[in-house]
Amino acid sequence: xxxxxxxxxxxxxxxxxxxxxxxxxxxxxxxxxxxxxxxxxxxxxxxxxxxxxxxxxxxxxxxxxxxxxxxxxxxxxxxxxxxxxxxxxxxxxxxxxxxxxxxxxxxxxxxxxxxxxxxxxxxxxxxxxxxxxxxxxxxxxxxxxxxxxxxxxxxxxxxxxxxxxxxxxxxxxxxxxxxxxxxxxxxxxxxxxxxxxxxxxxxxxxxxxxxxxxxxxxxxxxxxxxxxxxxxxxxxxxxxxxxxxxxxxxxxxxxxxxxxxxxxxxxxxxxxxxxxxxxxxxxxxxxxxxxxxxxxxxxxxxxxxxxxxxxxxxxxxxxxxxxxxxxxxxxxxxxxxxxxxxxxxxxxxxxxxxxxxxxxxxxxxxxxxxxxxxxxxxxxxxxxxxxxxxxxxxxxxxx
Ligand SMILES: [Zn+2]
Numbered sequence: 001x002x003x004x005x006x007x008x009x010x011x012x013x014x015x016x017x018x019x020x021x022x023x024x025x026x027x028x029x030x031x032x033x034x035x036x037x038x039x040x041x042x043x044x045x046x047x048x049x050x051x052x053x054x055x056x057x058x059x060x061x062x063x064x065x066x067x068x069x070x071x072x073x074x075x076x077x078x079x080x081x082x083x084x085x086x087x088x089x090x091x092x093x094x095x096x097x098x099x100x101x102x103x104x105x106x107x108x109x110x111x112x113x114x115x116x117x118x119x120x121x122x123x124x125x126x127x128x129x130x131x132x133x134x135x136x137x138x139x140x141x142x143x144x145x146x147x148x149x150x151x152x153x154x155x156x157x158x159x160x161x162x163x164x165x166x167x168x169x170x171x172x173x174x175x176x177x178x179x180x181x182x183x184x185x186x187x188x189x190x191x192x193x194x195x196x197x198x199x200x201x202x203x204x205x206x207x208x209x210x211x212x213x214x215x216x217x218x219x220x221x222x223x224x225x226x227x228x229x230x231x232x233x234x235x236x237x238x239x240x241x242x243x244x245x246x247x248x249x250x251x252x253x254x255x256x257x258x259x260x261x262x263x264x265x266x267x268x269x270x271x272x273x274x275x276x277x278x279x280x281x282x283x284x285x286x287x288x289x290x291x292x293x294x295x296x297x298x299x300x301x302x303x304x305x306x307x308x309x310x311x312x313x314x315x316x317x318x319x320x321x322x323x324x325x326x327x328x329x330x331x332x333x334x335x336x337x338x339x340x341x342x343x344x345x346x347x348x349x350x351x352x353x354x355x356x357x358x359x360x361x362x363x364x365x366x367x368x369x370x371x372x373x374x375x376x377x378x379x380x381x382x383x384x385x386x387x388x389x390x391x392x393x394x395x396x397x398x399x
Contacts, residue, residue, distance in 0.1 A: 001098075002064035006055060008048045013038055020044055020211060022051035024191075026058065034186045034211060043146070043182070045214040047107060049076050052099060053244050054207035056080065057200060058192060060087060060094035072101035075247035083243035090233030091199070106247050109214040116212050117220035117254070118205045119147035119181070120154060121170040121278035123299065124222035127263040128254045130270050132220075133177040142218055147174055148208055151185040153201075155286050162287035169276035169287075176272050184208065202236030206244035206251055213249035223256035229338065230256070231331075260298075261342045265306045274303075274311040291315045294332045297323060301339050301356065305346050320355035328363040336360055 005025035012019045018041040021033035032054055036044060048070035059066045077099055087094040115132065119125040125147070131137045132144040149170050151163045167183055174181045188204045189196045196204075202221065209219030221241045225231050230238070241253040255263070267273050279299045280289040289296050291314040300318050303311055310317050328336060337360060343353050377385055 002062060003067050004055065004059050004062065004064045006048065006051050006066055006068045006070075008046070008051060008070045011041075011044075011046060013041070018044065020046070020050070022048070022054075024051075024055055024058075026062065026064075030191050032186075032188065032191055034184060034188075034208065036182060036184045040182050043215040044211045045107070045109075047071075047073075047210075047213065048101070049073060049213065049244075049246065050207045050210040052076070052080070053203055053210055054188060056083070056099075057087065057094060057203055059097050060084060061193065063095045063097065065098040065100060068099060068101040070101060071103045071105050072099070073106050073246040073248075074104040075106060076245070077101075077104065079243040079245055083240055086240055086243070087233070107214055107249075109248075111214055111217050111248065113143060113217050114146070115142035115144045115218040115220055116146040116148065116209060116216040117144060117222065118208060119149050119170060119174070119222075121149070121166060121173070121276065123260060123263050123267065123277065123279060124224060124255060126173065126267045126270065126273060126277065127258060128220055128222040129174065129177060129179055130267050131255065133179060136266065142220070144179060144220070146180050146182060146212070146216065148182045148184055148212075150204075150208060151183065152187060152189060153204065154281070156283070157185065157187065157190070159287075165287040166278055169278055173270065173272050173276050176270065197235065198233075199235050202234075202241055203244075205236060206241060209251055210244065210246075210249070213246060217249060219249065219251045220254040221251065223253055223258075225256065226259045226262075227256045228259060229334070259338070259342065260302050261305050261346075264299075264302050264308075268303070268306060268308055273313075274308065275313055277311070277313040289314050291318065292322060292326070294326050294328050294336070297326050298332075298336060298339055301352065302342070304350070304352070305339070305343050305348060318352075320352055323352060323355040324359050324362070326359055326363075328359070330367055333360055333364055333367070 007023040009021045016038050017035045018038050019033055019035050021031050023031050048068055052068055084096045088096050117128050132142050135141045149167055155163045171181050192200045205221050221236055224236055238253040238256055241251055245251045279295055280286050281295045282290040282293045300314055340353055340356050
């Protein structure tokens with residue numbers, strides 16, 4: 001059996017930042033790091049569970065045991081065994097492995113009873129913060145005091161300008177509900193093999209939260225999907241996220257109870273949200289919302305369902321023609337269909353619903369054509385395929 005060694009490094013400080021890192025001796029060794037402003041240094045632990053969470057799927061993908069040169073929590077190791085069972089059933093590229101620490105011991109630090117959440121500034125993380133700070137979730141409500149915004153997650157590490165603008169939006173929202181924002185950065189997504197969003201994203205969030213395991217009692221990961229439409233396998237779900245917990249620090253997948261419209265209905269009560277909400281996936285506009293990508297459009301339409309027209313957090317008004325021009329991936333078609341269903345359920349008969357249906361139809365047809373083209377390409381000998389392509393080019397040039 002191959003082995004990946006995890007060597008936690010000394011915590012360092014420079015340029016106003018504290019760095020927690022581990023040297024990962026894989027076939028191509030690298031250093032996995034997380035940075036935070038030095039004023040938050042006392043919130044971060046030196047325990048190594050973060051780096052196990054961060055490298056677990058990599059080791060499972062390589063079929064290599066993890067040799068961790070530090071003590072680990074036995075309750076964490078027990079949970080992670082079940083997590084491995086889930087991933088190895090979900091995706092055959094992941095095989096169960098052994099995790100061998102120097103020794104096993106739980107943390108002895110008694111953390112104050114308070115919760116911390118990851119926070120992107122989008123609908124899901126706003127819903128988590130709002131429902132806990134406003135005591136809207138009954139006995140599930142937690143004393144949520146800290147939110148982490150991670151540079152290097154949705155926004156590229158090289159785009160500091162974009163991250164600063166996105167951070168400012170989050171600060172404005174969070175200051176209204178007395179939640180402290182901790183800005184962090186990591187090289188996680190650059191160090192791990194992709195697909196980041198569907199496989200690695202949740203382990204990055206869990207690894208980040210585990211750095212706070214001795215200063216908080218609960219870490220929250222805002223749910224990406226509701227219980228009505230769980231996507232499995234996926235990087236972050238109610239099944240896998242809690243299995244990063246230790247005996248003393250519980251990680252919860254939070255807010256899957258709400259559909260997007262339900263979440264919107266709640267968070268629009270939060271002063272500042274309609275000016276600062278950030279939902280866009282466009283690499284150039286993720287800090288301000290492009291207002292035209294599928295995700296922006298889906299959120300604008302969901303806001304219409306809950307009675308909000310043209311919110312300030314989107315740059316332009318959205319016409320029916322804009323809706324008909326959006327490009328959707330296969331997975332977006334289902335999400336957009338849910339918007340139409342929610343509009344119908346709310347008794348909305350506006351013309352935009354017809355435009356959404358038209359757009360779904362066009363995108364589904366395009367997806368079918370692409371699938372057919374790709375099947376044909378696979379089955380056609382390469383010279384024949386190239387000849388057909390060149391004939392098509394000639395025909396279109398002469399027409
Ligand atoms: Zn967008």
